[in-house]
Amino acid sequence: MSLFSNTAVLLGKELRTEFRSRELLTTTVVFILVVVVLFSFTFDASSAESQRFAASLLWLAFLFAASLMLQPCFLREQSNDTLSALRLSVKDPFAIFAAKLSANTLFLLLTELLMLPVFSVLFNVPVFPVIGRLVLVLFLGSLGVSIAGTALSAISAQARMRELLLPLLLFPLLAPVLAASTQVTVGLLDATPFMKWKGIGYLVIFDVVFLTALWLFGEYLLEE
Amino acid sequence: MTLPAVSPVGIRFENIDKRYGGLYALRRVSLEIAAGECMVLAGRNGSGKTTLLRIAARLVRPSSGTLTFLDNRQGAIAELSQTGFVGHATMVYDELTAEENLLLFAQLLGIAEPAARAETLLAEVGLTDRRKSLVRTFSRGMRQRVAIARALLNEPSILLLDEPATGLDPQGVTWLAETLRGMRDAGRTILMSLHGESEISAMATRAVRLEAGSVIADTRTGASLSSILTFAGA
Numbered sequence: 411m412s413l414f415s416n417t418a419v420l421l422g423k424e425l426r427t428e429f430r431s432r433e434l435l436t437t438t439v440v441f442i443l444v445v446v447v448l449f450s451f452t453f454d455a456s457s458a459e460s461q462r463f464a465a466s467l468l469w470l471a472f473l474f475a476a477s478l479m480l481q482p483c484f485l486r487e488q489s490n491d492t493l494s495a496l497r498l499s500v501k502d503p504f505a506i507f508a509a510k511l512s513a514n515t516l517f518l519l520l521t522e523l524l525m526l527p528v529f530s531v532l533f534n535v536p537v538f539p540v541i542g543r544l545v546l547v548l549f550l551g552s553l554g555v556s557i558a559g560t561a562l563s564a565i566s567a568q569a570r571m572r573e574l575l576l577p578l579l580l581f582p583l584l585a586p587v588l589a590a591s592t593q594v595t596v597g598l599l600d601a602t603p604f605m606k607w608k609g610i611g612y613l614v615i616f617d618v619v620f621l622t623a624l625w626l627f628g629e630y631l632l633e634e
Numbered sequence: 635m636t637l638p639a640v641s642p643v644g645i646r647f648e649n650i651d652k653r654y655g656g657l658y659a660l661r662r663v664s665l666e667i668a669a670g671e672c673m674v675l676a677g678r679n680g681s682g683k684t685t686l687l688r689i690a691a692r693l694v695r696p697s698s699g700t701l702t703f704l705d706n707r708q709g710a711i712a713e714l715s716q717t718g719f720v721g722h723a724t725m726v727y728d729e730l731t732a733e734e735n736l737l738l739f740a741q742l743l744g745i746a747e748p749a750a751r752a753e754t755l756l757a758e759v760g761l762t763d764r765r766k767s768l769v770r771t772f773s774r775g776m777r778q779r780v781a782i783a784r785a786l787l788n789e790p791s792i793l794l795l796d797e798p799a800t801g802l803d804p805q806g807v808t809w810l811a812e813t814l815r816g817m818r819d820a821g822r823t824i825l826m827s828l829h830g831e832s833e834i835s836a837m838a839t840r841a842v843r844l845e846a847g848s849v850i851a852d853t854r855t856g857a858s859l860s861s862i863l864t865f866a867g868a
Contacts, residue, residue, distance in 0.1 A: 491723035
């Protein structure tokens with residue numbers, strides 16, 4: 411019970427501090443908008459080429475946004491050593507991770523949902539007929555990115571060259587999530603949309619495996 | 635500050651080593667702090683005071699050696715949750731108000747009436763008027779008051795303080811000394827690092843000096859205690 415209540419309290423703190431400072435959401439939305447617009451210049455919006463590459467470009471933009479968003483996740487806890495205060499206050503350290511990855515997933519999902527209409531117009535791909543299924547892929551993909559990214563953010567925050575370390579570790583680790591998410595999104599953005607359930611299965615497995623690993627070993631990532 | 639009596643808890647460090655790479659922060663430190671004792675750690679910068687305090691708070695795992703918490707019959711306590719820690723940094727969120735910070739940590743600690751406890755402590759540290767202000771708008775001394783209030787939330791049996799007077803004005807130092815005296819008299823064990831003599835060091839019952847990660851002096855007597863704190867004869 412303390413895990414859930416502590417997670418809820420910490421998630422409330424994450425949301426409150428972010429919506430008060432708007433540090434992450436503003437920069438990420440602006441960044442992802444620039445990336446999507448720049449990508450759109452290289453394609454003829456009316457062509458089949460646009461549909462073929464749109465999904466991978468979309469997930470590439472989300473990956474850049476995620477790396478930007480995940481970097482300060484644990485770094486912000488270091489300036490006043492609030493991570494130590496959290497470690498002394500929670501019974502189960504997994505609550506710290508659970509709150510952070512929940513917040514990261516929510517922020518990432520919010521950014522993606524804000525970007526979808528822009529993406530749809532710029533790349534001329536209809537996303538609204540498949541919005542329900544697309545949100546499922548976005549959720550599972552964002553959850554996977556957030557789980558791995560939150561763990562790596564905890565590691566990199568204590569390292570030298572931390573700004574370099576996170577993307578260096580994150581990109582290879584996320585290759586399976588990005589491949590599966592892109593594959594499923596390609597199917598959904600097809601002229602005759604279809605769901606690649608195998609890809610969804612991969613995403614679920616990735617999320618469960620990494621979440622379990624974080625639950626088992628996360629405590630060690632917080633140690634000095 | 636009126637405090638409820640607690641079951642006194644002591645701390646035993648046995649052959650504690652802490653290495654960061656090849657560098658020893660602590661080397662074979664063995665100390666026993668009796669329940670209810672108020673001990674000051676003195677020593678130059680880098681002598682290992684902060685590391686020892688962070689090991690006692692279980693924020694840092696020693697490279698070797700054991701840390702044990704003891705009840706008043708010298709028996710080991712398996713699970714100790716009531717530790718209050720004030721570090722070098724304030725350990726509170728700049729983007730939250732003083733009240734929100736205390737409420738957050740009170741909820742995490744599972745305190746029965748978190749809002750009432752936060753309110754009481756804000757009054758104790760003299761920040762009731764500024765309770766709705768963001769901590770980032772506070773002076774260093776005010777932040778330190780919030781930090782001390784946070785450490786007192788769960789009425790800890792053991793208080794670990796790393797240079798707790800940092801940023802406090804003379805009135806703040808007097809307040810802190812009175813608060814700590816009250817805690818010591820109510821049976822709390824206090825371990826703190828200090829530089830030099832002050833109103834706060836005057837309430838110490840024991841002083842230990844560290845140098846290069848090792849204990850080089852340990853005393854309970856007045857004159858020696860003073861010399862350890864002022865580095866006389868160092």
